[in-house]
Amino acid sequence: MTFPAANRTPAAEPAPEAAALPPAATTEALTAWAAEAAGGRLADCAQISGGNRCRSWAVDVETADGRQPLYLRYAPPRPPSGEPYTVRREAQVYRALDGTDVPAPRLLAEHDRHEAILTERAPGRADYRRIGPDAEKTSVAKDFVAALARLHALPGDRLAGPDVAPAGDMRACVARELEIWRGMYAETDRRDPLAELALGWLEDRLPETSGAPVFVHGDAGPGNFLFQDGRMTALLDWELAHAGDPMEDLAWYSMRSVMEPTPDFAGRLRDYAAAGGAPLDLSRILYHRVFVTTRVVIIRHRNVTGEPGASILSRALNRRLLAGALAEASGLELTPPPWIEAPDTPQTAFHDGVIDDLRARIAGRVEDAEAVSAAKNAARVLKYLREVDRLGPVVEARKRAALAALLGDAPEAVSAGEAELLALHATGRVRFAQALPYFAAAAAWDAQLAALASGGMARRGFPDLPPDLPPDLPNVL
Structure with a gap:
């Protein structure tokens, strides 16, 4: 399997010099813009995440109506890329959610020059794994799947804009996402055989469904929602949202539950269906388990951001999950190799x-x-x-x-x-x-x-799916 020629610089020609990037916005300029956009004065500001990709701040602005808790998100300039998931595109997602019953922060402003947006700051915390009692974890998870069901009741063509592709049918949406991620992989111009095997498998086995697509979060699960007092308060991190297959969000939920386990995951999928979500389809969930882990493997292959230690853990975990997802979705039983025993070295x-x-x-x-x-x-x-x-x-x-x-x-x-x-x-x-x-x-x-x-992540696998879902797996033997 080779890279598409359009994504490679011919060896005989020198690569063109990258155009100089515009200067990054300063924190002072961004927070001043946020205060002006909110109609008040800056009262407090604390950076809550930072890196090469996006930076975020919790911003408090004093207005005539009192102190407003806000969230400021900014992406510094970066070289051109085939990746479409930008902060400006995320603003279009928030606009599409406005006026719905999906619990998401409301977009307040979009910067006219920089990739920056200002939204409401919902109450709560995101560290689902630190909730103590299973009963509280379960109540939060039930709120989460009910919110997914409400999201999936929205038609995919509601998510429209200059940076968002038109919906088409569900199969076309999945194919388009696959094309995007193959392009993001190819532009690295470095081979990853496992990623290529998975991309080929995904292309050969596109789900045979012509149903109308729905509004898909694109990274749903623990870590991407807030909760407080045993209830979920908001869905967060909408940058990967798109029109697509609702089973994709359930696959994301499955993958993210490896890192932050959900009690009785199969029961939560039944709760999703009972809340009015799409009918559960085992073969499509398994297909999208392959796709979501392929995405994460490609993200690590691109090495856009991340602390080296976290990247090592994510790379090892998600490559192991991807191989397992491919086996399960293909109906193959794999025997894990024996654990390696080796003596210490002088180092x-x-x-x-x-x-x-x-x-x-x-x-x-x-x-x-x-x-x-x-x-x-x-x-x-x-x-x-x-x-x-x-x-x-x-x-x-x-x-x-x-x-x-x-x-x-x-x-x-x-x-x-x-x-x-x-x-x-x-x-x-x-x-x-x-x-x-x-x-x-x-x-x-x-x-x-x-x-x-x-640590404990070394041997974790996907949570069990409902055992009564009928299998419909391809024959690959």
Whole structure:
């Protein structure tokens, strides 16, 4: 499988120089704009997230009607990209939600020059995993699925604007999203064989449904809603919203519940259906489990943002989830490879000493939250490097041996062997049911390299779906 020619710079021609980006807006200029847009004066401002992609602030503005809690979101200038998910597009999503019964913050203003928007700031917190009693987690989750049902009652063509593609039927919407994400993958001009295998599988198995699309959140689940006093207060993070298949949001919910588990996930899907949501369709949920994890794998492959430690955890987890999602959606039973046992190396004690210093002598003795976060991130990276030093040669040898069993000869490098395996699969000489077990094993071995850094996430999988949904899986054997 090769990259589309339109997404590559020909090797014989030098790449054009990137145009200079306009200067980023300052915090002072953005908060002054927010206060003016809200019709008052700035009373308080605290940055609540930051990075290469978007920055956000909790802004309080004093107005004639009292102190207004607001949310300011800004994307700094970045090079041109095939990715359509911008803050300006997100403003169109908020406009489409205005006047509906979907619990979402209201858009108050959009900057005329910068990629910045100002919305209401809903009450509550987002750390669902920190809720103690299961009963409270369940009540919040029930509110969440009821909100999804209300969202999915909105027709997909309600979401329209200059930066949003027209709806079409549901299958066309899924195909368009797939084209977008293939383009986002291709513009990296770096190969990821597992992502390519998944993209090909998704293209070959587009859901056969011509139903009308609905308004889809595009990243639904724990972490992207607020809650307070046992009730959900608002759905957040609408940047990936689009017209599409409601089963996609249930797949996102499933994926995000790996990180922040929902009690009785299958029961919550039944609650969704009882609240007036779309009829549950197992084959489409399983299809979209593949698609949503492919998206996250591509995001990590693009490496747009993220702390290195978090990226290591996300990459290992989501590649393992993707291989498992492909197997389940294809009706394949995979046997996980045995856990690798290997002795310590001369560097293991060195790594352990530095990790302990970061945990006890730095993170345990400072009060600055940013410094503690940086120390924990560095510790995750060192835990990963410790295992790469200890287990890396064994993982490399096992991958080459597994590839040799499929190709006939051991490849000079794993990357070359994986490329050859994909080429043989593309021509039909290696079946999907032969190729996937290799990629699943490789993902499991890579996950073991990150297991020490991942903690309890190292062995988590998707939550169970309702067992009474009838299977309708493709024959790939």
